[in-house]
Amino acid sequence: MAYFRLRTDAQSWFSEIADSPPFRTKFDIYYLCLIAGLASGRAIELTGTAHPASDLVEKFVEDYRPASRLIIGLLVTAELRKSGIDVTEKAQVRALFKRLVDSESPNSLTDQGMRRLNAYASGGYEYLAEQRDMKPYTAEEFIQGYTALIEGAVEKLAPI
Amino acid sequence: MRIDIAGWSTSGLRCPDVTIDLIGPGSTVPKVTLLQMPNGTGKTTTLEMLIATLSGVATLWDEKTVRSYRRKGDERELGTFVVSLLVDGRQLSIELVLDFEMGVARYRTTNPGSGGVVQSWQPLPAVRRFLAKEFLGLFIFNGEFAARLLDERQTAADDAIDALCQLYLLNEIGEFVEQEWSRRTKQAGPKSDNALTRLRTQLDNMTARRATIAKARVKAEAQVREIAAEIAELAAKIEERLGTGRSTREQFNEAKIEMTRTVGALSIAAGNAMQALRQPLAIHPSFATSLIALKDNLDNLRLPENTSAQFFNELLEEDECICGREMTPGAKHEIGIRSLRYLDASESGVINAIKQDIGDFTAASETESPEERLSQAMAVLGTARRDQKSARQTVNALKQKLIDEGDEELFAWQQQLDKQTKLHGDCTQLLQKIDADDEKDDSAEPWSLKLIDKKIKEFGGKISEITETVTLRKQTDVIKAVMARTTELARSKIKAELIDLCNARLGKVLANDPLTIGRIDRSIRLEGQGTGSTAQVLAAGYVFLMSALRRGNNDFPLVVDSPANPMDMGRRRRIGSLIPELCSQFVAFTINTELPGFVPALADSTDEIRYLTMFRRTTGTARLLAGLPATGVSQNDYSVVVEGKDYFMSFDVTDEEDD
Numbered sequence: 001m002a003y004f005r006l007r008t009d010a011q012s013w014f015s016e017i018a019d020s021p022p023f024r025t026k027f028d029i030y031y032l033c034l035i036a037g038l039a040s041g042r043a044i045e046l047t048g049t050a051h052p053a054s055d056l057v058e059k060f061v062e063d064y065r066p067a068s069r070l071i072i073g074l075l076v077t078a079e080l081r082k083s084g085i086d087v088t089e090k091a092q093v094r095a096l097f098k099r100l101v102d103s104e105s106p107n108s109l110t111d112q113g114m115r116r117l118n119a120y121a122s123g124g125y126e127y128l129a130e131q132r133d134m135k136p137y138t139a140e141e142f143i144q145g146y147t148a149l150i151e152g153a154v155e156k157l158a159p160i
Numbered sequence: 161m162r163i164d165i166a167g168w169s170t171s172g173l174r175c176p177d178v179t180i181d182l183i184g185p186g187s188t189v190p191k192v193t194l195l196q197m198p199n200g201t202g203k204t205t206t207l208e209m210l211i212a213t214l215s216g217v218a219t220l221w222d223e224k225t226v227r228s229y230r231r232k233g234d235e236r237e238l239g240t241f242v243v244s245l246l247v248d249g250r251q252l253s254i255e256l257v258l259d260f261e262m263g264v265a266r267y268r269t270t271n272p273g274s275g276g277v278v279q280s281w282q283p284l285p286a287v288r289r290f291l292a293k294e295f296l297g298l299f300i301f302n303g304e305f306a307a308r309l310l311d312e313r314q315t316a317a318d319d320a321i322d323a324l325c326q327l328y329l330l331n332e333i334g335e336f337v338e339q340e341w342s343r344r345t346k347q348a349g350p351k352s353d354n355a356l357t358r359l360r361t362q363l364d365n366m367t368a369r370r371a372t373i374a375k376a377r378v379k380a381e382a383q384v385r386e387i388a389a390e391i392a393e394l395a396a397k398i399e400e401r402l403g404t405g406r407s408t409r410e411q412f413n414e415a416k417i418e419m420t421r422t423v424g425a426l427s428i429a430a431g432n433a434m435q436a437l438r439q440p441l442a443i444h445p446s447f448a449t450s451l452i453a454l455k456d457n458l459d460n461l462r463l464p465e466n467t468s469a470q471f472f473n474e475l476l477e478e479d480e481c482i483c484g485r486e487m488t489p490g491a492k493h494e495i496g497i498r499s500l501r502y503l504d505a506s507e508s509g510v511i512n513a514i515k516q517d518i519g520d521f522t523a524a525s526e527t528e529s530p531e532e533r534l535s536q537a538m539a540v541l542g543t544a545r546r547d548q549k550s551a552r553q554t555v556n557a558l559k560q561k562l563i564d565e566g567d568e569e570l571f572a573w574q575q576q577l578d579k580q581t582k583l584h585g586d587c588t589q590l591l592q593k594i595d596a597d598d599e600k601d602d603s604a605e606p607w608s609l610k611l612i613d614k615k616i617k618e619f620g621g622k623i624s625e626i627t628e629t630v631t632l633r634k635q636t637d638v639i640k641a642v643m644a645r646t647t648e649l650a651r652s653k654i655k656a657e658l659i660d661l662c663n664a665r666l667g668k669v670l671a672n673d674p675l676t677i678g679r680i681d682r683s684i685r686l687e688g689q690g691t692g693s694t695a696q697v698l699a700a701g702y703v704f705l706m707s708a709l710r711r712g713n714n715d716f717p718l719v720v721d722s723p724a725n726p727m728d729m730g731r732r733r734r735i736g737s738l739i740p741e742l743c744s745q746f747v748a749f750t751i752n753t754e755l756p757g758f759v760p761a762l763a764d765s766t767d768e769i770r771y772l773t774m775f776r777r778t779t780g781t782a783r784l785l786a787g788l789p790a791t792g793v794s795q796n797d798y799s800v801v802v803e804g805k806d807y808f809m810s811f812d813v814t815d816e817e818d819d
Contacts, residue, residue: 008598015592021427022434035443052598063438069517070440070451072510077450087450087457103510140430144541147443147534154446 175202
């Protein structure tokens with residue numbers, strides 16, 4: 001069964017802030033990395049031993065259930081961009097959906113879909129770590145600077 | 161195993177020369193021995209000597225420590241302390257000799273049953289493990305120790321459970337199988353000598369490294385706890401001092417209130433901002449743009465075939481269509497063909513839902529959009545951060561002003577606080593390093609225990625392959641894992657049982673002001689309260705210790721200095737009546753002021769009780785010699801020991817009377 005997985009070095013990087021409010025679960029950290037990955041288009045697969053990671057959860061946690069399908073939609077758009085497929089190419093879009101989406105799965109993703117989502121979270125962590133001089137020591141400071149980092153990521157992303 | 165103390169004798173030390181025979185006229189050790197010693201008679205020295213003699217640690221003492229036990233004005237070059245034990249009824253005697261001229265300590269051990277006299281500290285191996293200094297500290301102590309069991313900074317309660325229930329034996333099994341595997345690997349043939357030697361060296365080095373790091377971890381963890389407590393104490397002292405002045409201090413207090421407010425506001429603002437961030441469309445407009453494009457270009461909504469085909473099949477069986485018209489053969493045929501246009505693969509369900517959500521979340525709304533909500537939350541967060549920073553700066557500036565105004569003690573506290581805060585950070589960092597699970601394998605001296613364990617396993621695996629002991633290695637690993645898990649489970653089960661047992665007993669001992677143990681996490685943690693009164697804490701400590709002593713399958717004597725001093729009469733009575741049923745031998749050093757309540761309760765609970773009274777022979781106590789009873793007195797030039805309840809109960813000296 002595919003799980004949401006977060007790199008252990010990402011967990012260490014966030015260790016000063018991850019376990020206290022406003023973060024409620026480790027999924028918050030995963031999500032912030034994921035959005036950075038989707039925004040920057042950076043995906044690094046968690047295969048082999050290069051990037052050890054640990055399982056978080058199997059399903060979207062309560063806080064993210066309302067946005068879960070939007071997140072899957074963003075994964076699809078990121079993968080379309082990565083594959084150079086235009087959104088109007090319906091057959092290819094549908095084929096991509098078939099590879100990534102599974103209505104029977106507890107998280108609505110195929111194993112491949114989950115692997116790619118985890119890859120974006122992994123790439124997003126690297127993007128965030130590169131953009132900052134040091135690991136975050138207060139959640140407030142990190143959150144306040146987060147949207148600017150995402151803005152920067154989107155700006156750097158080349159148009160299709 | 162049952163260990164009893166049969167007695168001890170001392171000469172040439174700070175405490176007076178005396179022989180204490182705990183067996184007395186009977187052939188067995190009585191359950192309770194009360195030894196009344198006025199303050200200044202050497203209770204503390206006697207306790208220290210008991211532990212030093214039994215544990216064999218004095219050979220590590222420096223000259224100064226050795227000489228610190230010499231009696232002032234005494235010309236004798238040697239001081240000796242001899243302890244006689246009964247180990248399952250067999251005699252064992254250990255003698256500690258302090259050579260004051262040379263500044264060294266030496267031992268002599270007498271095992272009449274096996275080995276005779278040995279000129280060193282050599283108790284039999286089976287006994288030795290119970291004579292470790294840490295273990296002895298669990299049953300030879302002063303009254304304050306019981307309170308330490310409830311001190312959050314200490315690990316005394318956990319240590320007591322491990323030691324008394326002998327959980328270390330499980331660890332020893334793990335070590336034994338490891339040694340056996342290692343022995344077997346050494347029987348490998350010459351074909352693999354070079355590689356094997358290298359691997360063995362690597363394994364030995366890494367194993368030694370593990371021991372060093374594990375030790376450092378224990379030390380750092382203890383330091384973190386102790387320093388955190390010290391930091392809290394210093395911060396409280398500083399705050400109290402700062403809060404008790406005028407003008408600047410009033411401003412300081414106001415600034416502190418403002419800082420608390422801003423911290424709260426910042427926490428709320430951060431929570432709101434994070435909540436707004438949980439909606440991805442809020443984070444960047446490009447997300448909504450791309451999702452809308454995706455939605456607009458997806459096919460028309462279809463139904464997932466796996467869940468919806470049955471609907472059309474059943475509709476074809478109906479007399480009427482869902483539009484109300486009659487279901488003619490023609491209509492059935494048409495519906496059968498057209499239904500295929502609306503059915504699709506299983507993922508359609510998710511795609512439909514995604515389209516639906518994109519539509520819902522990106523639709524224009526009269527209320528705030530997610531983006532506006534996030535933007536507003538971020539603005540509030542920015543303000544809250546500025547306010548909090550400003551409030552903190554004000555507090556720091558006022559604190560500095562107070563220090564500059566001449567409060568030197570405050571300055572010293574602040575310096576100590578800064579120093580300890582840094583040390584706390586260093587220790588925490590060290591712990592993180594040791595506990596890290598992502599250390600890169602690029603150093604000969606790694607810090608992460610996980611990495612070290614991994615490397616030990618790798619070296620072990622390679623050695624196993626070369627020496628053809630792979631199966632034995634796997635079996636060794638299984639046994640070690642079983643032992644580790646068993647220790648964990650046993651500890652947790654024992655803790656739960658002990659808590660139940662202790663709480664039942666505490667219900668009796670503290671009937672009037674009940675106190676409940678909630679959990680044991682290094683120390684004993686009370687339910688619903690930080691700590692109890694001194695007397696409550698002492699009572700809880702005793703109950704725990706005695707329950708733990710009985711929980712292991714061993715009987716040890718409990719030797720306590722001033723067991724009932726801080727307790728009120730009611731608790732003395734209740735503790736006193738419990739002691740005989742909780743341990744096999746109880747030896748208490750008391751003074752006359754703690755006898756009421758405690759001694760009658762002890763006497764009511766057991767017939768096996770001996771009363772000894774001891775005092776120094778000085779000109780100050782010369783008046784007491786005339787009142788000595790006719791029998792039961794043993795004396796020398798330095799001390800007098802009297803046996804008997806009457807003399808014990810009527811002895812009215814609290815402090816030693818000097819010349």
